Amino acid sequence: MTQLYISVVVNGLMIGAIYALVAVGLNIIFGVMRVVNFAHGEMVVIGMYIGYALWKYAGLPPAAAVPVAMVTMFAAGYIFQRLLGNDFVDKPQHVQFVLYIGLALAITGLNAMIFGPDPRGIEAAASFAVYTIGPVRIDASRLHAALAALMLIAALWAWLRFSLTGKAMHAAAENIVGGRAIGLRIPHLFALTSGIGMACAGTAGALIAPLYDTTPYLAGEFTLTAFIIVIIGGLASLPGALLGGLLIGVSEAIAALFIDPSAKSLLSYGLLILVLLLRPNGLMAAGRGPR
Amino acid sequence: MTKQTSEITRRRLIATGVSTLALGVASPAVLRAQSAPLKVGVVLPLSGVISFPGIATRRGTELAVKMFADQGVKLDVSFADTESKPENGRVAAEKLIRDGAGVIVGAWDSGATISAAQACEAAKVPLVVNVGSAPQITEQGFTEVFRNFPPATEIVGKGLALFKALPRGNGFDPKTAVIMHVNDTFGEAVMGGVKAVWAKMNIDIKIVDVISYDLRARDLSVEVAKAKATGADLVCPITRVNDAILIVREMVKQDYNPMAIYGPSSPGPYEKAFTDALGKYSNDYMTSVPWYDPSRAITKDVLARWAKEFPGNRFELNSGFGWEGIQVVVDALKRAGSTKPADLHAALKATNIADHPMAGGPITFDAKGQNVNIAVPLLQNQGQEPVVIAPTAAAQAKPHLPMTPWSKRA
Numbered sequence: 001m002t003q004l005y006i007s008v009v010v011n012g013l014m015i016g017a018i019y020a021l022v023a024v025g026l027n028i029i030f031g032v033m034r035v036v037n038f039a040h041g042e043m044v045v046i047g048m049y050i051g052y053a054l055w056k057y058a059g060l061p062p063a064a065a066v067p068v069a070m071v072t073m074f075a076a077g078y079i080f081q082r083l084l085g086n087d088f089v090d091k092p093q094h095v096q097f098v099l100y101i102g103l104a105l106a107i108t109g110l111n112a113m114i115f116g117p118d119p120r121g122i123e124a125a126a127s128f129a130v131y132t133i134g135p136v137r138i139d140a141s142r143l144h145a146a147l148a149a150l151m152l153i154a155a156l157w158a159w160l161r162f163s164l165t166g167k168a169m170h171a172a173a174e175n176i177v178g179g180r181a182i183g184l185r186i187p188h189l190f191a192l193t194s195g196i197g198m199a200c201a202g203t204a205g206a207l208i209a210p211l212y213d214t215t216p217y218l219a220g221e222f223t224l225t226a227f228i229i230v231i232i233g234g235l236a237s238l239p240g241a242l243l244g245g246l247l248i249g250v251s252e253a254i255a256a257l258f259i260d261p262s263a264k265s266l267l268s269y270g271l272l273i274l275v276l277l278l279r280p281n282g283l284m285a286a287g288r289g290p291r
Numbered sequence: 292m293t294k295q296t297s298e299i300t301r302r303r304l305i306a307t308g309v310s311t312l313a314l315g316v317a318s319p320a321v322l323r324a325q326s327a328p329l330k331v332g333v334v335l336p337l338s339g340v341i342s343f344p345g346i347a348t349r350r351g352t353e354l355a356v357k358m359f360a361d362q363g364v365k366l367d368v369s370f371a372d373t374e375s376k377p378e379n380g381r382v383a384a385e386k387l388i389r390d391g392a393g394v395i396v397g398a399w400d401s402g403a404t405i406s407a408a409q410a411c412e413a414a415k416v417p418l419v420v421n422v423g424s425a426p427q428i429t430e431q432g433f434t435e436v437f438r439n440f441p442p443a444t445e446i447v448g449k450g451l452a453l454f455k456a457l458p459r460g461n462g463f464d465p466k467t468a469v470i471m472h473v474n475d476t477f478g479e480a481v482m483g484g485v486k487a488v489w490a491k492m493n494i495d496i497k498i499v500d501v502i503s504y505d506l507r508a509r510d511l512s513v514e515v516a517k518a519k520a521t522g523a524d525l526v527c528p529i530t531r532v533n534d535a536i537l538i539v540r541e542m543v544k545q546d547y548n549p550m551a552i553y554g555p556s557s558p559g560p561y562e563k564a565f566t567d568a569l570g571k572y573s574n575d576y577m578t579s580v581p582w583y584d585p586s587r588a589i590t591k592d593v594l595a596r597w598a599k600e601f602p603g604n605r606f607e608l609n610s611g612f613g614w615e616g617i618q619v620v621v622d623a624l625k626r627a628g629s630t631k632p633a634d635l636h637a638a639l640k641a642t643n644i645a646d647h648p649m650a651g652g653p654i655t656f657d658a659k660g661q662n663v664n665i666a667v668p669l670l671q672n673q674g675q676e677p678v679v680i681a682p683t684a685a686a687q688a689k690p691h692l693p694m695t696p697w698s699k700r701a
Contacts, residue, residue, distance in 0.1 A: 004520050007545075011512045117342035119533050121568035128543050128572070139512070139544050212509050213536055213568055217340050217375075221507055256513035261504040262474045 003135040008253045010138060014146035016249020018208055021149035022222055023229035023241040024156065025200030031236030032173040032193040033089055035096055039104035040226055041219030043073060043198045045111060047205020048214040052120045055209075062126055062141070065206040066148065073202025074195040081194035086187050104219065111216035119213035127210045145207035152203060156196070157238045169193060173236070228268055232275045234282025243283055247271065328367040329630040331620055332387025334397030334407050339375025340506070343532065344558065344609045345399050348421060350601050351613025352396070358596060359621045366617070377402025384410035384418070393630045394419060394623075396616040399609070401425030402476060411435045416632045417639050421616035422609060424556070425480055429661040436660040437639045439615055441581060441667065443477075446556040447484040449667035450579025453681040454553055455494055463692040465524035465550050467499045471514060471538060472529035474503040481529045481556045499523050508534065515541035524550045532559035536568045543572050543697045550693040554578040561670055561677035563605040570675065571701070575694035577671045582679060583611045584650040585687065593648050607677070611649050618647055619654060650685065
């Protein structure tokens with residue numbers, strides 16, 4: 001049984017790291033622009049389809065899709081923000097909601113038209129590979145995806161903290177008027193933020209493409225999970241997103257093992273309610289109020 | 292002396308009248324109906340989480356419409372999407388009836404079918420059920436429902452009887468089983484049926500654990516780890532296609548090698564998406580569901596036309612019953628000689644179609660509107676294709692048991 005417990009907790013941690021990368025994208029967009037991206041799960045699904053399409057039609061290994069998804073989704077996010085998103089940053093929230101929900105519906109419809117509703121899976125050797133450590137078997141694809149997600153989160157955190165552009169994004173997030181006064185190119189910084197956020201989601205999608213079969217209708221679950229993680233970890237906090245992701249991943253695994261697999265969501269939502277009651281701003285809130 | 296005359300006599304008038312009447316009766320009623328083709332409303336989940344089988348059913352429906360059009364029976368078919376939401380069945384059926392549909396066909400999902408049946412009952416428009424296994428569809432007293440699909444309990448009963456009769460020995464003699472099932476209406480209903488039938492049939496395999504999971508689960512690693520920890524010889528997944536893929540993939544990764552995997556009344560493993568996603572690992576998986584009879588001439592015609600119309604797609608349960616849904620309507624239309632719902636309803640009650648693609652006896656409906664003649668064979672994936680392995684009379688191949696361990700698959 002010890003082997004079972006170890007496997008389950010390790011699995012939970014690995015899934016949690018991937019969840020965290022998805023949530024980081026949502027968090028950074030909200031943190032800098034105070035915009036809630038309801039189409040975030042759709043970006044994950046696009047990343048998954050990029051992984052599937054490159055494997056199926058170009059014969060590339062699943063890992064090769066990761067940089068492609070990252071660059072493509074960054075470009076898509078940047079262009080979207082420059083062409084449309086920036087006009088909505090200062091609009092009332094309900095107007096922003098309509099934009100992003102509309103975007104989500106359009107992407108889902110487009111995915112259904114291009115790929116159909118059938119589940120699309122990657123049948124590569126990597127999808128079935130495992131590492132054996134003593135009696136414990138670790139899913140190789142999941143481990144690679146989790147390590148890549150952790151490295152990306154760490155790199156992004158360091159870039160935001162130490163690079164000049166990262167500091168400028170922080171400044172724009174803290175005080176947009178002040179940022180404009182000192183000459184920050186706010187539209188460019190917002191576009192950069194949108195690009196990074198969507199790149200995180202797309203990259204996470206490409207990383208999990210060998211693990212899950214893709215359908216156009218997966219997005220809602222990813223968006224919901226990302227919201228829960230962001231609320232638990234703390235809005236606008238990258239370490240919070242990581243902590244939230246790991247907590248959700250492990251709690252789901254433990255609930256499935258000790259209570260019932262059907263009760264996976266029960267513990268996640270229970271955790272969410274507890275955090276909202278005890279620390280309404282999240283476990284590691286960045287302390288930013290409305291702009 | 293013979294008298295030649297062109298006068299209208301009483302005898303000639305009667306003869307002409309009778310022959311005209313006879314001609315009218317004898318000519319295909321459907322030809323008279325063609326002046327205003329029958330409007331058929333088809334309700335299916337064409338978007339959303341269960342759109343995959345919904346679209347497969349649509350393909351079968353469209354194929355039947357084309358094939359019957361070639362025979363001179365033209366239908367005016369409109370599709371309405373439930374968006375995979377049960378409550379939308381009623382809305383979709385009402386819209387189609389408002390638009391003039393004389394008969395409704397649908398709705399793949401049991402919940403949407405019950406919801407559509409309420410609209411059909413109110414409007415007195417017949418509902419021909421193509422796919423939908425919840426027993427209550429024909430147990431709620433609906434008078435407009437004609438279901439050409441077996442209830443879940445019947446599928447489970449017939450399937451388990453065939454499974455129980457499989458020859459034991461040569462490494463296949465399961466003593467313990469673990470059941471994994473999706474926790475939605477379908478999964479719970481089938482699970483209840485399995486438990487009841489298992490006890491009733493005195494199946495000598497002990498169920499050591501029942502593991503349920505959420506329909507939207509993206510990861511079933513813990514569920515499979517729990518199943519593996521039981522050490523069960525037999526795994527019985529009650530799934531749809533996505534979760535069936537997840538379960539097998541996890542079993543491969545965790546190197547869980549039971550003697551057999553058998554899904555009683557479990558859609559999914561026969562889908563092309565399943566065999567494409569899993570390749571060699573899709574083999575040996577068994578399921579019992581209604582299936583087509585490959586030996587019939589009509590099935591061969593349908594399969595040949597299917598290959599031309601939908602290359603790369605597999606004709607299976609959903610497309611098969613989609614096809615037969617239209618066949619039932621066309622048959623009723625021919626006999627009713629009318630596009631009025633009441634006439635179609637009367638004709639549907641007298642349905643008796645001996646020549647049809649899906650395995651089983653003639654399509655007839657009992658007092659509750661249920662076709663009780665549908666066969667449920669045992670299928671096993673072999674060479675990445677589903678084949679019938681039981682009953683012996685219909686078998687295309689012998690059972691391959693115990694299943695080949697994952698690591699030894701070429």
